[in-house]
Structure formats: C-alpha cells, structure tokens
Amino acid sequence: MTSTITLTRPDDWHLHLRDGVVLRDVLPHTARQFARAIVMPNLKPPVTTAAMATAYRARILAALPEGMHFEPLMTLYLTDNTSADEIHRAVDSGIVHGVKLYPAGATTNADAGVTDLGRCMAALEQMQALGLPLLVHGEVTDGEIDLFDREAVFIDRVLIPLRRQLPALKLVFEHITTKEAVHYVQEAEGHMGATITAHHLLYNRNALFKGGVRPHYYCLPVLKRETHRQALIAAATSGNAKFFLGTDSAPHPKGLKEHACGCAGCYTALHAMELYAQAFDQAGALDKLEAFSSFHGPDFYGLPRNTDTVRLERTEWRIPDELPMGDSTVVPLDAGQSLNWKFV
Ligand code: DOR
Ligand code: ZN
Numbered sequence: 059m060t061s062t063i064t065l066t067r068p069d070d071w072h073l074h075l076r077d078g079v080v081l082r083d084v085l086p087h088t089a090r091q092f093a094r095a096i097v098m099p100n101l102k103p104p105v106t107t108a109a110m111a112t113a114y115r116a117r118i119l120a121a122l123p124e125g126m127h128f129e130p131l132m133t134l135y136l137t138d139n140t141s142a143d144e145i146h147r148a149v150d151s152g153i154v155h156g157v158k159l160y161p162a163g164a165t166t167n168a169d170a171g172v173t174d175l176g177r178c179m180a181a182l183e184q185m186q187a188l189g190l191p192l193l194v195h196g197e198v199t200d201g202e203i204d205l206f207d208r209e210a211v212f213i214d215r216v217l218i219p220l221r222r223q224l225p226a227l228k229l230v231f232e233h234i235t236t237k238e239a240v241h242y243v244q245e246a247e248g249h250m251g252a253t254i255t256a257h258h259l260l261y262n263r264n265a266l267f268k269g270g271v272r273p274h275y276y277c278l279p280v281l282k283r284e285t286h287r288q289a290l291i292a293a294a295t296s297g298n299a300k301f302f303l304g305t306d307s308a309p310h311p312k313g314l315k316e317h318a319c320g321c322a323g324c325y326t327a328l329h330a331m332e333l334y335a336q337a338f339d340q341a342g343a344l345d346k347l348e349a350f351s352s353f354h355g356p357d358f359y360g361l362p363r364n365t366d367t368v369r370l371e372r373t374e375w376r377i378p379d380e381l382p383m384g385d386s387t388v389v390p391l392d393a394g395q396s397l398n399w400k401f402v
Pocket of ligand 2: 072
C-alpha cells in the first residue's frame with residue numbers, strides 16, 4: 059500500500075478567502091498547501107472593478123504570515139453594468155485571471171449578480187477577444203425549478219445558448235455536481251474546463267440528512283445523488299485535462315451555519331489535499347491526483363506549473379471540532395472525524 063505521495067505543489071482554482079479578520083485566520087490554511095488560488099469576488103460589496111481587485115489583493119498579501127508564500131489570482135464579479143472598458147482594465151492590471159458569473163440570488167452575496175446575460179454582452183465579447191475566462195456558477199435561480207435540477211437546467215437554458223453566441227470564450231464551469239455537467243464538459247468544444255470540490259467527490263446528498271439535519275454539509279450547488287458523485291469521481295480520476303481542483307472552501311461563522319436559515323458553504327481549506335487524497339484513494343486512483351491537482355489548472359489558465367513539491371503521508375489524524383475565525387469559529391468539513399492522509 060502506498061504510504062507517501064509526493065506531488066508537484068497544487069493550486070486551488072476556486073476559493074473564498076473573505077476579508078478583514080476572517081481573512082487573517084483562513085488564509086494560512088490555504089497558503090500552507092497551495093501555491094496559488096483563484097480568489098472569489100463575492101465580498102460585501104462585491105469586487106467589481108480592477109481597482110477593487112488590486113486593493114483586495116494587497117489586503118490578502120498583507121494578511122499572509124511572515125515566511126509564507128502565496129499568490130492570489132484575482133477575479134472580478136460580473137454585474138449587469140460591467141463595461142468592456144472595465145474588462146480591458148482588468149486584463150491590463152495583470153492580476154485579474156477571470157470574471158465570475160453569479161446568476162442574481164444564486165448563493166452567498168450573489169444579490170448583485172447578473173439578472174440577464176444579454177446585458178453583459180459587451181463585457182463578454184471583450185473577455186472573449188482578450189482571452190479572459192468566464193467562471194460560471196452554473197445554477198438557474200428560477201424558484202419553479204427543483205433545487206436538485208438547477209445545474210442541469212442551467213446547461214440547457216444558459217450555457218448552451220451562451221457558448222453558441224461566444225464560441226471562443228474561455229469558460230470554467232465551477233464546482234460541477236452532476237453527471238449532466240460532466241458529460242457537457244467532456245463533449246464541449248473550445249476552451250472549456252471545470253472545477254470539482256473535494257466534498258462533492260466524497261459525499262452524496264445523504265450526508266445532509268444522516269441522523270438529522272447536518273448544516274456543515276450544506277453548500278451550493280447542493281450535494282446530489284450517488285450516481286452523480288460517481289460521475290464526478292470518474293471525471294476527476296480520468297486524466298482528462300478539462301477537470302481540475304477547486305475546493306470552493308467557503309468559511310462561515312459556526313453560528314450562521316448552525317442556524318434556522320444556515321449559510322451555504324463547506325470549510326475545507328484546512329485539510330483540502332487530504333480530502334482529495336482520500337477520495338482518489340477510495341477510487342484506487344492516487345496516480346491521477348497530481349495531474350488533477352497540479353497540472354490541469356495552470357495549463358488551462360496559461361500559467362506555469364509550480365516547481366516545488368508537497369508530501370502526503372498515510373497517517374490517521376483527527377480533524378478539529380472548530381477553528382478560530384475572527385470573533386467566532388469555523389467548523390471544518392468532517393469535524394471530529396478521522397482522515398487517513400496527512401499533509402506534511
Ligand atoms: O456553498 C457555497 N458557498 N456556494 C457558493 O457558491 C458560495 C459560497 C460562499 O461564498 O459561501
Ligand atoms: Zn464558490
């Protein structure tokens with residue numbers, strides 16, 4: 059049995075770092091494991107301009123503990139009012155690597171998101187022309203559509219028409235959760251990738267209700283049936299370069315998760331690589347972990363692969379019950395349970 063794995067240092071292609079005191083507490087977890095991360099812009103207020111992204115990047119770097127290295131790859135938050143000029147400024151800044159599409163109201167801090175993609179055409183055409191990727195939260199927000207079907211319906215209603223209109227637009231289908239999304243990405247022509255979280259590889263929707271309501275397994279897009287989880291495992295371990303690592307680690311204070319109307323998001327930054335290793339190990343595909351974690355992402359974004367390495371050991375350890383976060387705490391995924399891999 060393999061007892062250690064050495065990997066080229068991975069990157070996280072989808073991450074929520076938040077801001078202020080929370081940022082200070084969560085950033086070291088990510089920076090310990092990953093060299094770079096695509097940083098989501100859903101702050102309050104959202105990061106909608108190149109100037110705001112530049113300022114946010116400076117706050118992230120200022121929060122990084124001495125001696126740690128980490129490169130935040132910034133994103134803009136697409137709104138109905140994002141102009142083609144702003145896209146130009148973003149590309150000129152050299153620090154913005156994508157523009158995030160949140161359908162209005164889809165998830166945490168998505169109120170300012172896009173109400174109608176038709177209103178964003180000037181920005182999207184500019185992104186296509188300049189090669190700046192669109193990072194998509196792929197769920198319709200139509201209350202008539204069953205929560206578990208929102209990703210599949212998004213493909214038909216939004217993604218297919220959009221890609222017909224802008225076939226050369228670079229696009230990442232973020233945190234995919236269904237076999238429909240896996241198939242769509244596999245078949246798609248052009249420059250298309252998809253991120254997959256560790257929690258969607260490890261759990262199906264039973265985890266949300268095992269013995270009672272379990273808010274720490276609630277995220278968006280929500281966990282799906284086992285058949286979908288298996289499709290995600292097959293995609294992640296296939297070696298197909300379209301699929302890469304994106305944790306979607308999304309910290310919320312414990313009290314807002316364990317709440318009558320709990321927030322969406324799983325906190326996995328603490329133990330991200332261990333969780334992915336567990337999922338790949340269970341699938342008998344540890345040999346596919348490095349390309350998924352460390353090669354496919356930078357290749358998609360046109361960035362160099364990292365040159366240093368990290369090591370994981372097969373050692374059992376217990377995930378803490380909670381971790382300090384600002385004036386509260388955050389509960390990591392699988393808190394109190396044991397993991398078989400340890401990042402060393
Ligand atoms: O579960 C989620 N949490 N999904 C998202 O899309 C947003 C994220 C957050 O920011 O908390
Ligand atoms: Zn996210």
